[in-house]
Every structure is written in structure tokens, then in C-alpha cells.
Amino acid sequence: MLFFSYFGSHVNDMGPENDTRISEFLLLGFSEEPELQPFLFGLFLSMYLVIVFGNLFIMLAISSDSHLHTPMYFFLANWSFVDICFTSTTIHKMLMNIQTQSKVITYESCIMQMYFFILFVGLNNFLLTVMAYDPFVAICHPLHYMVTMNPWLCGLLVLVSWIMSVLHSLLQTLMVLWLSFHTVLEIPPLFL
Template structure:
């Protein structure tokens, strides 16, 4: 079969989760609901952190960045899938596919770095509480964000540029609902050895260092908590880490679960369904985890929701009053 150079490739085919036309409306409604809830929940987290002075701390600064990343990651994949379902089309342009690869790798890497930075924040807060404000100063927090963004963007650009050197042939069918890097490699006619080495080595190193730091931080945190004399102090320390530890477990648990399922199953459809667990579900659940398990966030969210509801109720009343006055 004659290879097609990447300059001749105009589009890829996203096979999605199913080709059954009867299931398409159900999938559209399900993923639209999940997307809207995810966007709304993460936007509320950002609004709550920015509007409540009590939440202007390093932990919530990192949390607002995590929520922004979750919004970006969901928006990179879900809207295109919804458009394809609604238009009964499975196509994505070559440029769109490359951009999707770049943004997905970028935001997943950035989220991994953010979780490591949040683990360091909890480590300093519990193990060095008297020096917390000195160590976790605003300059360090901004530096950690910029460094995380630089590393994740560099990693994403590396993988995206390496895709540009590949040639493709045959039916360019991606067995996913988005352009997943490993799936695109399988469509190439040219040698992908270097690409696969970079994918597993760089991504493994990138994510491995972040995961190692999270584990190291919580090892030190657990050791410090066990040395606390009071039960109340232990409970308070555990409660400050509970939400972050849940988010970390969800992020890495779903990622490892998808990797294992992809390795043991030969079904592309099952692998595509499993990918939902790391590309959509964590972004959906993170706001609920932080709002339900964190009293300060819960209180701030109630305030912001009350303001929104009050403004929605007052605005029509004012408009009606103005209309009556004009008469």
C-alpha cells in the first residue's frame, strides 16, 4: 500500500465509542450533561476562590489552577465529540488532530505537576507549620505554576512535532473519541520506534517524578501526623489532606486503569470506553470532591451560589418594576 505523506493527509476518522445509531442520542445527552456539570462545577470553584478572601491561600490558588486545567482538558475533547455525534460525522482535520494531541498531553502533564505542587503545599503546611507562610510565599507559588506550565508545554510540543514527521497510509481510523497519541502512532506507515520511545520514556519520567514526589510528601505527612499527641490534631491534619489525596488517587488510578486495560484487552472499543475514565470522569468529580470534603470550600460555594440565585431573582423583579414605572 502506498504511503501518504503527512502533507497529503487532510483528515482522520474518529470512530468514537460506538457506531450504533440508536445509541448516539443517548451518548450525546450523557456527555453533554457531564461536560456542562464539569464546566459549571470547576467555574464555581474558581469563582469561590477568587471571591472569598479566606481562600486566598496557596492551597486554593493551586486548586483554582487545577479547575481551570480541568475545564481546558474537557473542552479539548468533549465538544468535538458532541459536534460529530450531532452532525453524524466522524471526521477531524489533520491540523485539528495535531492540536488535540498537543493540548491533551499538555493539560494532562500540567495537571500532574499541579497535583505534585499541591502535595508539596500540604507537606509544608503539616510538617513545617511555623514556616508555612515563609516557604509558600506568592513568588514560589507563581514560580511552581510557571515551571509546571513550561515543562508540560515542552513535553506536549515535543510529542506533537514528532507526529509531524510521520507518514500515514490506508484508512486513517482512530479507535477513540479524540486523537489519542498512541492510537495515531498505529496509523503511521513510517517507523514509529523513536516516537514510542519518547512517549513512554519522557511521559513515564514526567509523570513518574510527579508521582514520586506525591508519594514522598505523603510519607512525610503521615509520619508527622502519627507523631502528633492529640487526636483532634491528627483529625484536622488528615482532613486538610483528604480532598487532595482523593483527587490524586482518582487521577493516577484512572490513568493506570486505562493503561492496564489497554494492555490486556484486544478490543479497541473497550479501550475507548476506558479512556473516558481518565479524560472526562476526574474533571467531573474533582469539584464535588473538594466541595463535599472541605468545609471552607463548601461555605464559599454556598455563598457564591446564593449570590447567583439572588441576582437571578432580583433582576427580573427590577425589570418589572422599571416597566411599571415607565407606564
């Protein structure tokens, strides 16, 4: 079943034009069988909870132990936070769809979910790059490590990662807004 709303057509100087606007998409699930839904819900909920609590534990351990207040663990704590956000971007909608048996997502929610998905995937990649810079400095310039990897530079690297991710995600989302969706309104289960 395809979901869309029709806002009519109007006549302008160029002739009649179709102003069909999409308001909802249909999310295709992993399985249509009702007896598998509780299993899928339990499986994804348990994976989600392991990811969230594992990353929260990492962040708590880093913040509570003063020996771990080094650049490497600063980047790891930021990466754990981004991992929680990245996972929460998609899994919560999938769990809600499995529980409520509703398979629709509004156009605005889809765009917003796509924005945050791209934001946190990009931020994940940028933070991994920054995390690779830390051992590079430690191995190639061991005597200058503490001077080079000072707290100001670490904060700047994370801030630049955030800014680049936000701009990249905004660019990608704005490009998608220019697309028209008239025939394919079903989204496969890869990005629920």
C-alpha cells in the same frame, strides 16, 4: 472508508518517491446505531456541563472569599481551570461529531487537539505535584510555612508547571509530525 489526498510522486536523484500526504482521519464512534446517538449526546453533554460548571463554581468560590486566598486554594483554582481546558479539548469534538454525524477530523485539527490534550494532561500532573508540595511544607515545616509558601513562590511553581507542560507537549507533537500515516487512518473512540 479511508480519507487521504494524494499529491503525486516526483522523481529526484534517488528515483521515484511517493509523496502521499494524509489530510483527514476517520474517528470511530462509540456506536453506529442512530437511536443511541441522542442518548450518547445527552450523556456526554450533561457530564461536560457538570464538569465545567462545577469547576467554575470552585474558581468563583475561591476568588470571592478572602479566607480562601491561601496557597492550597490558589493551586486548586488553577487546577480547576486546567480541568475545564482538559475536558474541553476532547469533549467538544465528540459532541460535534455525534450531532453532525461527521466522523472525520483533519490532520491539522488532530495534531492541534493532540497538542492541547498533552499540554493539559501534563499540566494537570505538574499541578498535582505542586499541590502535594504544599501539605508537605505545612506538615514538615509548620513554623516556616508562611515564609516558604509565599505568593511569589506559588506563582513561580504554577509558571514553571505551564512552561514544562508547553515544552513537553511541543516535543511530543513535533515527534508525531515526523511519523507517516499510510495505512491506519482510523482513530479509536478513546480520544475523540
